[in-house]
Structure formats: C-alpha cells, structure tokens
Amino acid sequence: MDGSSPATQVIGILGGMGPAATADFYTKLVALTPGRRDQEHLKTVIWSDPTVPDRTEALLGRGPDPTPWLLNGCRVLREAGATLIAIPCNTAHAFVPRISDRAGLPIVHMIGEVAQHLTRRGPSLRTAGLLATTGTVRAGLYQECLARVGIDVLLPDRTSQANEVMTGILAVKAGKRSDAVGEPLARAAHRLTDRGAQVIIGGCTEIPLGLPPQAIPVPLIDPAVVLARALVRRSGAR
C-alpha cells in the first residue's frame, strides 16, 4: 500500500481453533503486511471462540457438529464490518461447504490457496507430504484440492498419524513448546520424505508452532503464511 490508496477490505478472522494458532496467524498477517506505520496496516476483526466443538471429533462422528458455532462467528464478523473471512484452522475447512452459502461474506479458502501456491513452485513438484489432524486427513481436504492441480498427497500410516502427528498437535494445544512436541512431528515428516515427499505441508495451524523448518530436509509449507499472503494481496495492501 502506498498510502494514497488505503485498503478497503476489512479482514474477518474466524478464530479460536485453537487460540494459539489464531494469535500466531494474526502475528503472521501483521508481519507480512508491508506497512511502515500503523495506519498502513489492515483493519481486522477477530472472533476467537475456543468453545467451538472439536472439529476432528465431529468429523469422526464422536462429537457435536461445530457448524452453528461457525455460523455465529461469521455473523459476528459480518456485523462488525468484515468484508471477507479467513479461517486459520485447516480442519474447520471441512465445514466450509456447510457455511459458505450462509456466511454472507466470501471465505478465502486456505487449502485452495495452498494448492495455488504449490503450483507456483513449478511443475517438478508432484508429491506433497501432509501432516494434519486425523479429521483433516479423513475429510480429504488436501487430497481433493491438490489432485485438482496434479499433486499427489502422501499421508502418514495409521500408527504415525496417531502416535506422532496427533500427539504433537495436542501437545502444542496444551501449551507445550519443548522437544517433546517437535520430535514426534519431525519423525512423522521424515517418514514422508523417505517415501518421496518433496515438500511437507504443516496442514494443522498448530504444526508450524511445534515443528521448526530446519528439522526436516525439504521445505515446510505453512498454510497460515500462504493464507496471510493471500489476504494481503486481496486487500490491496501490497
């Protein structure tokens, strides 16, 4: 933004899933906005409702449907003046088809943005490894979006998914930041790169909080960064 053409979008962040990931996402959005002073940054409203029922439990048929909570959040953001909605939670994207018609605002689709981002890395990228919640994996969100751009998704086996990926994600949600978090995630990532993954998608917003990029031998894609860049582009603050 050059100061003469202020951004007209008001970013609505449907957050709280989890709250640490929401804070991290807003931090990244601010850092990636090229403002030199406060007044060049983006107007943003954040609804952070950590009481939204667990998305993975719902997708596995073991818990309540979070759709009403998500629709309530969209209403709050709309009434607060947001002009578009970003959801910094991968698993919640499984519910986007249920809310998009009723949200009243465009939803910038994080996983669709990741697919577009990966195509920009060039045609030699054919295989991406996915670290995500069991809910995201079962819902097939990345598999579907990446298939459309010709990229295969490699998944952890059942044991690694349960004992390494979910253990790491839940440890981040519980506020742990030690090696106890990063090591199981790094082991799961290495199993995927050994099988040919050319990038690792940190497909749960908690994963980049627990897994340092230097712990794996290929690029770590952070969907939160990809989404933040997409918002900056769309808002005209570039």
Place this chain on the structure above:
Amino acid sequence: MDGSSPATQVIGILGGMGPAATADFYTKLVALTPGRRDQEHLKTVIWSDPTVPDRTEALLGRGPDPTPWLLNGCRVLREAGATLIAIPCNTAHAFVPRISDRAGLPIVHMIGEVAQHLTRRGPSLRTAGLLATTGTVRAGLYQECLARVGIDVLLPDRTSQANEVMTGILAVKAGKRSDAVGEPLARAAHRLTDRGAQVIIGGCTEIPLGLPPQAIPVPLIDPAVVLARALVRRSGAR
C-alpha cells in the same frame, strides 16, 4: 478454570495501536490462560483498527483526536458480545476518561493494573523508570497512577526521549527487529537505572517487542503481561 465453571466473560480487545502490539498481546493472553485444551480458553473478540489517528500526535496537539475511532471500536466490541474491554496501548489510555462513560462496558485499565502489580512487589520498591511514547509521558498517565501507590517515576531527559525511546518505538512499528531497535532502548533504560530506577516499565506496547529483559540490570515490567493476567483473573479462567 476447572472445566465445570466455564468463564462467562467475553474479552474485548480494542487493538490496532499498533497491530503488532495487538498480536503480541493476544499471544500473551493465550499463553497466560491456563487451558489444557481449546475449549478451556477465553472467548475473545479483537477489533484491530490501525487507522486510529496517532495518539502521541493528538496529545501534542499536532493531529486529530482519536476519540471517535476508539468509541467506534467500543461499539463494535459491545455489539459482538464483549463483556469487558482491554486496550493494549498505553498512550490510548490518555483518552480513557473521554470514552469510559460512553463505552458501555467496563474498561480494564492497564496502567492502574501496573500500579497494583508494583505494590505487590513489596514496599522497598519506591522508584520506577518509564520508557514510553512522548504522548504517554506528557499525559502523565504513569506518574499519576504510581503516585497514588507511593512510587516515583523517573523519566528520560528530552534528548534520550526523542533520540532513543521514540526512535526505538517507531522502528518496532516499522517492523524492524534487529539490534538497531534494542540498543537505543537499552541505552535509555541504563540512564534511568543509573539514576536509581529499581524497575523499568516498558510503557509502550512496542517496547517489550524491541528490548530483551536481559539487556537491562533490573526487572522489565511488561504492562501487556500485567493486563493479560488481570483479564485471566477477572474472567475466572484461573
């Protein structure tokens, strides 16, 4: 919070002053909330409006009054369901007397909370050094609140205020995170500890982002942390 008594408060954060400080404040609030899973965290709504006119410029009579922007933010937070308001910007507290009657919600006063916090450090604490914007210093916010609890405030001299403190704050707002930010702030802090300051108050939310606690020989008080702890206590999430 023990899970059986969920917090009933909805935290409203009047932010954007600046946006990086708002992101940092929400990160601290989440980290200081003792939840073990998402659902134990606090419902929070954040209105981050970086277009609020510069608070220091207004206090020095060189820019527009930010009061209408602050009242608009209070309205958004109230309509979104917030039950109390926190303002993670020290300088904006100079305008609290103009908005508190019309905000429609209680404002948890960051500087008042810092005064209470300092009294809990014991009666030997008599002198605090203040690093803050020129607007905060001129408005006398800390001087007034700390005088009420019997603590003197030491201020940088005019040259240090302009060339070290404001230079450091504006560098953080511009996204700089290098030694170029920390060194002038640390020099200003050392001048105050040389004169007898027993603690340094990082009295602008940008300062703890640029000044590492280990760079100064006395405790660095971060008002954002003090405010976050006050919110956690009041919300019942302890």
